[in-house]
Amino acid sequence: MHSLWWETCKIQERQTLEKDLETQVLVIGGGMAGILTAYQLQKSGKKVLVLEANRIGSGQTGNTTAKITSQHGLCYHGFLKKIGAEKARLYARGNQAAIQEYENIIKTEQISCDFEKQSSFVYGKSRADLEAEAQAAAFLGLPASLVRENLTLPFPVWGAVKFQNQAQFHPLKFLHALSEHLVIYEHSPVYKVEENTAYTKYGTVKAEQIIFTCHIPFLNFPGAYFARIHQERSYVLALEHGMKTNGMYIGSGEHGFSFRNYGPYLLLGGMGHRTGEDASLPKYQQLRNLAAKWFPKSKELCCWSAQDGITSDGIPYIGPYAKGKQNWYVAAGFQKWGMSTSMVAAMLLRDFILERENPWEAVFSPKRFSTADLSFLCKEGGHSVKGLTRQLLADFQKTGKPPVCPHLGCQLTWNPEEESWDCPCHGSRFDKHGNLLNGPAQTSLSPSCSLKK
Incomplete structure (x- = not known):
């Protein structure tokens, strides 16, 4: 089951690490967060090396729906209550800055990755929830409004919260271009990290700083990230002859569906569940049944699934890895919004390494506890x-x-x-x-x- 992104982009394999090396910064994990972090640091003058256990982009980056947006479900009304206006505003600004940073990099590096500005929508049937979210998002300075008309959905809803000037792209075309000038070793899983040295089967890397961008850190302790993040799966169909949307859509609540176009294709996503549970129910078949109902002339090109890390408060862990590990850093728990928060992570981790102040630190700190x-x-x-x-x-x-x-x-x-x-x-x-x-x-x-x- 290959995603539409892998079907339409080929990335040349890199060599496996087979010697001992030294570098200033080691990034463990070659997904979007790892490659962006390596790029940001290398552009800032650091010597960086990336180790990837499989192929770059082979994890969640190659299986995303590739929406770049600060609209993360109906999150902002809840954030105002849970973390307060100041931190909620910083979260919003960080993710808005991520959209602009993608655009800046794409223009600077002249990357052809089908990047386009789009409105994003969270639709639902609860008037109260949608009104509260639109008010909270607008209060925090986001380009939010409440809309009830011109929603390109195959079923009725009360309305939607709309964010203007968000974006979508082809993630692997972007990743491929950005990685061209980075030092990357593939098929080089790290099995142990001690102080400033990472160990693979055939070689080691000694580094001044080590950054874990490998979805969920594989070390149980310190940090205990395996216990602070649970994982969920979701499913996508790429359909020919689906429908043309006027933006990117996702439903509010646990059982909402995702819609976006890529060229002539409609990406229909949904059927999420906790990994390892509810596996007896046929998720792809349920999506196919809905596609046949909503788009009877549609034809499936390919299907794929993704796995997302979910934190307790809906905010990723980005920053120093754990107490006592002065030169270790982490980025994990991106929820279902990995494209925007990967860029947030790259900019924030860059500033940590370069010892620059960044106000987002207070929001994303892995040290937080509630x-x-x-x-x-x-x-x-x-x-x-x-x-x-x-x-x-x-x-x-x-x-x-x-x-x-x-x-x-x-x-x-x-x-x-x-x-x-x-x-x-x-x-x-x-x-x-x-x-x-x-x-x-x-x-x-x-x-x-x-x-x-």
Whole structure:
């Protein structure tokens, strides 16, 4: 299952790290956040090296819907209550600045990536929720308004919150061009980091600063990011003969659908769920049924899925990695808005490394903690206990060992549509042969595991 982006862009492979190297800054992870961070630092005069476990853009960047927007669902009304007007305004400004920074880079580097300005919409049926969000966003200085007419949707809604002058693009065309002048090693997964040295199978990298931009850090401690972020999957169809939208759309609430155009194609997304749960229901088929209902003349070109890291308060962790790790930094938990927040992360991490002041630090700090975190951690702990309990019961009920996650031992669930073994505790995934697909696990499944479906 390849995304439309991989179908329409080929990126030449880089070599694997097979020697010991030294650099000023090491970036672990070659997705949008890692490549943007490396680019920003290299443009600022730093010597930077990127290590990617697979191919650059092979994770969430190659599976995104590629919307660059400061409109992150109906978030701003809630932010005003939870973090206050000052921090909510900084969050808004940071993501608005990200849109402009993309445009600046594309013009400066003369990148052809189908970048175009578009309005974005969050639609819904709740008048109260939409009115509250439009008022909050406008109060924070965002280009927001409440609209009820000219919504290009295949079903009725009460209205939508509209943001003007947002953007969309082809993420891999952009990533390909931006990465051309960076030092990158692919197929070079890091299995251990000690102080200022990262270890791969065939070589090491010693660096003054180390930045983790690998979706979710693979080190359990310090930081415990595996417990502070849970992972969710969502699904996309690229359709010919769908509909022409007048912007980028996403529904409010848990079961909203995403719509945007790319050339002649309509990208229809939705059916999100926590990784490792609800896998028995056919997500792609449900989307196909809706496509047939809404767009009976449509034809599917390709389909794909993405995996997003969700934090307790809806804000990514960007900044110093953990207490006692003075030269480590992290960017993780981008929710479903990784294109804009990747740029926020790149600009903020650049300023950390260059020892520049940046007001966004107060919003995105990984050090923050609130009562919401306590509730979130309790809930996540419940999922882990549930996964571990299932494994113990399975040990008693079955002959042989059931497939368990090598991360922390939770029993895996079979995902028939994607033919993968998924962990309901922390979101690691493995293909049908047991090979690692997604972390925080670092290793593939043990040969002793029974992979019977």
